[in-house]
Amino acid sequence: MLKITSAEFLQGVADLRQLPKNELKEILFIGRSNVGKSSLLNKICGRKNLARSSSTPGKTREINYYIINNQFYFVDLPGYGYAKVPEQMRAGWKKLIEDFLKRGSPISLAMQLIDSRQEPTPLDLMMMDWLEYYEVPYLLVLTKADKLPTSKLTKQLEAYKDRFHSQLTNGGCCAGIVPFSIVDGDGRTELLKRIEGHFEHSPRRKKEAV
Numbered sequence: 478m479l480k481i482t483s484a485e486f487l488q489g490v491a492d493l494r495q496l497p498k499n500e501l502k503e504i505l506f507i508g509r510s511n512v513g514k515s516s517l518l519n520k521i522c523g524r525k526n527l528a529r530s531s532s533t534p535g536k537t538r539e540i541n542y543y544i545i546n547n548q549f550y551f552v553d554l555p556g557y558g559y560a561k562v563p564e565q566m567r568a569g570w571k572k573l574i575e576d577f578l579k580r581g582s583p584i585s586l587a588m589q590l591i592d593s594r595q596e597p598t599p600l601d602l603m604m605m606d607w608l609e610y611y612e613v614p615y616l617l618v619l620t621k622a623d624k625l626p627t628s629k630l631t632k633q634l635e636a637y638k639d640r641f642h643s644q645l646t647n648g649g650c651c652a653g654i655v656p657f658s659i660v661d662g663d664g665r666t667e668l669l670k671r672i673e674g675h676f677e678h679s680p681r682r683k684k685e686a687v
Contacts, residue, residue, distance in 0.1 A: 586672060622657055
């Protein structure tokens with residue numbers, strides 16, 4: 478299993494011309510505002526304050542790069558779906574993220590975070606469509622799993638497997654569904670194993686937007 482021995486914030490990117498010159502493998506973290514991306518990043522890395530969430534949901538508009546073990550990047554994409562964000566900002570977010578995804582290599586794997594207590598939002602589904610279109614392997618990570626009783630979490634997991642059966646099979650890009658809890662760390666070992674497994678995959682082909 479992958480062991481994280483060092484994790485440091487590298488830089489924020491508001492324009493793709495600012496991307497790190499050192500092109501290493503990237504693990505993406507994607508999800509709506511308040512889904513728990515910062516908490517998940519911190520838990521995986523074993524650091525309390527590596528990733529910090531904004532006090533104003535939806536305010537952070539940069540792609541944040543963290544260098545892990547001096548070998549690869551964790552990349553935290555801006556949260557989406559916060560109602561008070563102006564339409565112009567949402568449009569800018571859409572272009573930035575879509576242009577980012579269509580680069581192909583060096584993206585190795587994406588973590589699509591969804592609150593385990595809720596149904597996927599239209600923006601969650603749109604993001605999954607983008608990941609499928611640009612052929613980005615991804616995991617559905619059901620956050621805040623500790624807030625559900627075990628029986629309800631099991632039912633929710635089965636419901637997600639049924640709903641996204643085609644993405645999980647038939648050549649879809651979804652590599653699995655992993656419940657995650659920052660309280661007890663459930664799911665951390667599984668995510669680290671999945672990350673390690675995707676580093677050996679050959680680079681993806683670039684695909685142009687339509």
